Amino acid sequence: MEQRILLTECSDGVGLIAKVTGVCFKYNFNVIRQDQYASHEDKKFFMRSVLEGDFSVSENFLAEVKSNLPADAKVRLNDAQARRKLAVLVTKEAHCLGDLLMKSYSGALNADIVMVAGNYPDLGDLAAKFNVPFHCISHEGISREEHEEEMCRLIDSYNPDYVVLAKYMRILSPKMVAHFPLGKLINIHHSFLPAFIGAKPYQQAFDRGVKIIGATAHFVTDNLDEGPIIEQDVIKVNHRYSAQSMARAGRDVERLVLMRALNKILSDKVFIHSNKTVVF
Amino acid sequence: MEQRILLTECSDGVGLIAKVTGVCFKYNFNVIRQDQYASHEDKKFFMRSVLEGDFSVSENFLAEVKSNLPADAKVRLNDAQARRKLAVLVTKEAHCLGDLLMKSYSGALNADIVMVAGNYPDLGDLAAKFNVPFHCISHEGISREEHEEEMCRLIDSYNPDYVVLAKYMRILSPKMVAHFPLGKLINIHHSFLPAFIGAKPYQQAFDRGVKIIGATAHFVTDNLDEGPIIEQDVIKVNHRYSAQSMARAGRDVERLVLMRALNKILSDKVFIHSNKTVVF
Amino acid sequence: MEQRILLTECSDGVGLIAKVTGVCFKYNFNVIRQDQYASHEDKKFFMRSVLEGDFSVSENFLAEVKSNLPADAKVRLNDAQARRKLAVLVTKEAHCLGDLLMKSYSGALNADIVMVAGNYPDLGDLAAKFNVPFHCISHEGISREEHEEEMCRLIDSYNPDYVVLAKYMRILSPKMVAHFPLGKLINIHHSFLPAFIGAKPYQQAFDRGVKIIGATAHFVTDNLDEGPIIEQDVIKVNHRYSAQSMARAGRDVERLVLMRALNKILSDKVFIHSNKTVVF
Amino acid sequence: MEQRILLTECSDGVGLIAKVTGVCFKYNFNVIRQDQYASHEDKKFFMRSVLEGDFSVSENFLAEVKSNLPADAKVRLNDAQARRKLAVLVTKEAHCLGDLLMKSYSGALNADIVMVAGNYPDLGDLAAKFNVPFHCISHEGISREEHEEEMCRLIDSYNPDYVVLAKYMRILSPKMVAHFPLGKLINIHHSFLPAFIGAKPYQQAFDRGVKIIGATAHFVTDNLDEGPIIEQDVIKVNHRYSAQSMARAGRDVERLVLMRALNKILSDKVFIHSNKTVVF
Structure with a gap:
């Protein structure tokens, strides 16, 4: 199955993992590996999720992820195999x-x-x-x-x-x-x-x-x-x-x-x- | 604020992170650190979540987490400071x-x-x-x-x-x-x-x-x-x-x-x- | 100045370093680095000496080193630059x-x-x-x-x-x-x-x-x-x-x-x- | 048998190892471990020799070592067991x-x-x-x-x-x-x-x-x-x-x-x- 890497960066807050993985679940993307970090000193949130699924029907996925996150969020979806x-x-x-x-x-x-x-x-x-x-x-x-x-x-x-x-x-x-x-x-x-x-x-x-x-x-x-x-x-x-x-x-x-x-x-x-x- | 450690073990499947962190979000518990791993060979899921929040009103929290997971799930909530x-x-x-x-x-x-x-x-x-x-x-x-x-x-x-x-x-x-x-x-x-x-x-x-x-x-x-x-x-x-x-x-x-x-x-x-x- | 590596292996005994370096000194070879080891369990002696000097006149050097050592001694003199x-x-x-x-x-x-x-x-x-x-x-x-x-x-x-x-x-x-x-x-x-x-x-x-x-x-x-x-x-x-x-x-x-x-x-x-x- | 540690420091020169170990040999002290180093940049010589033998009759040993070395030599003989x-x-x-x-x-x-x-x-x-x-x-x-x-x-x-x-x-x-x-x-x-x-x-x-x-x-x-x-x-x-x-x-x-x-x-x-x- 195809793999993509979802990269999330934004201000920290309660529920960020739930919000992002909730959208992934809705699109039936399996999170096969995920790492996240929230900085204590300046309250920034970073997450890398390796997703597996059918990305051909995922047109709105990134937009929906972003709509659930703080306004300063940067979200990218990379092809895991890209050279x-x-x-x-x-x-x-x-x-x-x-x-x-x-x-x-x-x-x-x-x-x-x-x-x-x-x-x-x-x-x-x-x-x-x-x-x-x-x-x-x-x-x-x-x-x-x-x-x-x-x-x-x-x-x-x-x-x-x-x-x-x-x-x-x-x-x-x-x-x-x-x-x-x-x-x-x-x-x-x-x-x-x-x-x-x-x-x-x-x-x-x-x-x-x-x-x-x-x-x-x-x-x-x-x-x-x-x-x-x-x-x-x-x-x-x-x-x-x-x-x-x-x-x-x-x-x-x-x-x-x-x-x-x-x-x-x-x-x-x-x-x-x-x-x-x-x-x- | 008080900290607890939520430990989750069960068969792997789509949406497990979303399900667990969704319940955490509902109870207003902030996930301040989380690690998870799904084994490739035998499809087991392991997660450790450090939660911050008010646990005095969390009576049903563990039960609700468990109800969202496969039947073989083991879930524990430990006091992070316990000696x-x-x-x-x-x-x-x-x-x-x-x-x-x-x-x-x-x-x-x-x-x-x-x-x-x-x-x-x-x-x-x-x-x-x-x-x-x-x-x-x-x-x-x-x-x-x-x-x-x-x-x-x-x-x-x-x-x-x-x-x-x-x-x-x-x-x-x-x-x-x-x-x-x-x-x-x-x-x-x-x-x-x-x-x-x-x-x-x-x-x-x-x-x-x-x-x-x-x-x-x-x-x-x-x-x-x-x-x-x-x-x-x-x-x-x-x-x-x-x-x-x-x-x-x-x-x-x-x-x-x-x-x-x-x-x-x-x-x-x-x-x-x-x-x-x-x-x- | 030219460098050669003198390699000595023999049964251990008192005075081996003195004997070998004594011959080096006689031939005016400067020992610029030396390592030696004597095994405790089976009493073997190993030494590597990096010598600097004029080796054109050293015809008898190796023989003289050997004559000072136990009969089982193996002695070699290698060119340090040899490829x-x-x-x-x-x-x-x-x-x-x-x-x-x-x-x-x-x-x-x-x-x-x-x-x-x-x-x-x-x-x-x-x-x-x-x-x-x-x-x-x-x-x-x-x-x-x-x-x-x-x-x-x-x-x-x-x-x-x-x-x-x-x-x-x-x-x-x-x-x-x-x-x-x-x-x-x-x-x-x-x-x-x-x-x-x-x-x-x-x-x-x-x-x-x-x-x-x-x-x-x-x-x-x-x-x-x-x-x-x-x-x-x-x-x-x-x-x-x-x-x-x-x-x-x-x-x-x-x-x-x-x-x-x-x-x-x-x-x-x-x-x-x-x-x-x-x-x- | 008793062990002593001979420590030698002096200006570098040809034959130092031979001179020191020669005196050790004369006194029938076995060198059971020795390390030496000569600095390239300022031509100093350092040597540590672990000696084994009968030190009760060694009164003149240190003086004889020193007499074989450059005038700036510092030589010490320490008890290996000293606490x-x-x-x-x-x-x-x-x-x-x-x-x-x-x-x-x-x-x-x-x-x-x-x-x-x-x-x-x-x-x-x-x-x-x-x-x-x-x-x-x-x-x-x-x-x-x-x-x-x-x-x-x-x-x-x-x-x-x-x-x-x-x-x-x-x-x-x-x-x-x-x-x-x-x-x-x-x-x-x-x-x-x-x-x-x-x-x-x-x-x-x-x-x-x-x-x-x-x-x-x-x-x-x-x-x-x-x-x-x-x-x-x-x-x-x-x-x-x-x-x-x-x-x-x-x-x-x-x-x-x-x-x-x-x-x-x-x-x-x-x-x-x-x-x-x-x-x-």
Whole structure:
């Protein structure tokens, strides 16, 4: 039977689950999995319901759900099987892009990588192996603004659902960030934020003598490395690690954290809630 | 406002969430947290709902919930603040009992330890520090059956909600297991089951040369170490570990796993589902 | 300056470190990293020393080291930069092979994959992307013995240093195992051994209702899944996981565990000690 | 046979291991475990050797070791069984103190807790259970300087080997820090430093929306939370955690991290190296 994912966001109140699932019941949609969360501090309600049924006759379903909810409600009904389109930005490091290509190729990532763009040509060969278009837009000899405008035009031409910064080692200007809706730009940062914001986090970690290093996948906002965190993980290090060997060891956690974040996003399990995320 | 926990178990079907939350809405109970799960293989439905409201006028609430559900439904409404009673069985090792006593004392465990019983007197001094009655029932000179009968009589005299085998190094006979309802006896086993069932798991782990050791909290059934698993965790070891140092290192994971399992149970987050558990 | 790795194995005794490092000092080799281990139970000594110096004049060095050690000593001096040759056996699953190819390609694995062989043709396309020869030797229509003989001939023709069973879903006969020296065949098994030995470990894990699943990299011996364990790791699962989703989630831990094991082996950090390993 | 731990620190150079182990061999001391580390950046050498032998005739041993090493060498020979003395400072939270008392009592911590001092009286009852002297020195009504002077006088009167700040919620002035040699004051901080330095780290973690929280054990220096890190660990959290429930969940990782750090220190496995640690 067909599956759809119903995503509900609104102000919290008594009876919301009853109201939404009541409409589902009326349309004979079986709720085969549901997660909900109501925030204590600002009284927001988030719900993800996986529905099974005959959606061919469901024209009025969404409208009826919405009519039962507070005026600020946002309701979406997504196809659970839909394969989204990803644009990937890179610089020189292969491990995150490699994992994305391999997992998309082998069916372990429910998305198509429609293009890869880099400010260096290094990873063009890797993208070519998987028949993914690669574009090098060098940042040399042009202004940051020109570079970003060209990059945005290129990205837009592919009309991707998400833009993944897969170790793209350039800081996006507020203008470029504002070019995309919040939630469309996903970055992997090579530290467990908020530790080691900014450049060279492994060197910072080495200098500080930490015993764990990590990685953070987050949505991109104006403030460098301060967007809503989606997923984080760490690995243990010790005094034998140089900044270089931390970077080497960190690559596995970077690609895993990025992949877990993407899988959650592609399954519609991530809501943005102020500067945080709700991840079901 | 008062909080109650509504626990629902029944055969799966369309509209169950709507039906239960619909009754909650009718009684003006706010669902402040809800988790539900429907098993794919045998079509069972489990739900835990934390309700907030005025329960003084709720006399018919449970009956009305039940009347909306399949005939096999089990429905309970528990006081979220209720402090349960634990009986703890031990042998000689202090770490699990120590953690239980300390956490109950400091308020980190929402339960009262009403008594400790051991087949050796070693831990009586520890129980006494926390003013908990300790009973030594030696297994020497009497039959297994006599020992278990005495132990059961003693336990029953305290009328505990749960019996925790906190490194109680005796195998319970089917008769003793049958003396208690399923779900009342909780054991901590010092291996990541099903590896190293039975005696001396650390020696077995050492002999096999594993690189991880672990612990498993489970409900006790007739089959040794084969009851429904509630919680498991592991730690890394290496070639430097002897069986003795594995045992030493394993104590921390044993007490943590037991404590996490108990906290889940005491929050009514654990359902038994055939020979497995659903843990919200 | 050049680096070599000195590997020492012998019966334990007083003064072994002094004797070996004394010879190193005499030849003016700086010990830039050293790990040693003496087993308590059977009195074996293992040492790995990373030496830096001028090895062009070291002709007699190894002999002199050996002359200072017990008669059963095995001493090797490896080039720390040497790039070993791997043959990889596969069936249909892409994730382990994919990681091997990607890491070898990007320089994150200090080895060349000289060939891939499968009993199905499915992964030929993936190997081709990285210009690695792929051979399909179907097991259909021929005896196990014939299949293994052909496989061994093929492997031998590439003269690899190690043979990696990267989700090769066939059980090797004792004859095929005996064809290779102990330590040359490396397998990744999709459970935390010794739990779930043999076929369909994820189905076994699901049936048992475990809360952790794992993977084990080990050397292959005659006894199925009972060879010396090199590396293990686990991930948490819960009641929502089917056998299929456990398998999916397990892929990441399988490839990570295999890769960590290989990196240790390729850095000469793994000694076989009876049916266990010493991993520095 | 008797065991001693030989600790060596000096400028790095060729032949150090040979020189030290050569003297050990001469005195017929068996090296049953040894770890060494040479820092790349500032060329320091650290070694810990566990020796077994007859130390009654070893009067000149240490002098002979030292005479073979660079002039800046620090060499110590500790009794491996020696039970050190700990003074513990607390405020109101019981979990770290509770674990220290329980582990010291049950033999899992190789140290005696000679006294507990708090700026509140709350934990006096807990210390009394284990017959450990408790002193309350209230910080109210006196200056910070007076409070610290009194605290130092009290600590000194017990002549402890280490002072453990077990959730002592006061910032030590540089003067109080300087009162003790570097390495004597050990703090547990409730975040994975350098994230969330200073006050209310769990509130900071909640506000930032992190997905992991952690704890850090470190030696205390003049700079708040910036001393050499000994041990760190983390646990996963999600959007359901409030600052309070993070604090509750964090307690287990705090006490484990503190305990692991102390066990390493009490086994003489920790060297301070500039603002970092070498932990064998």
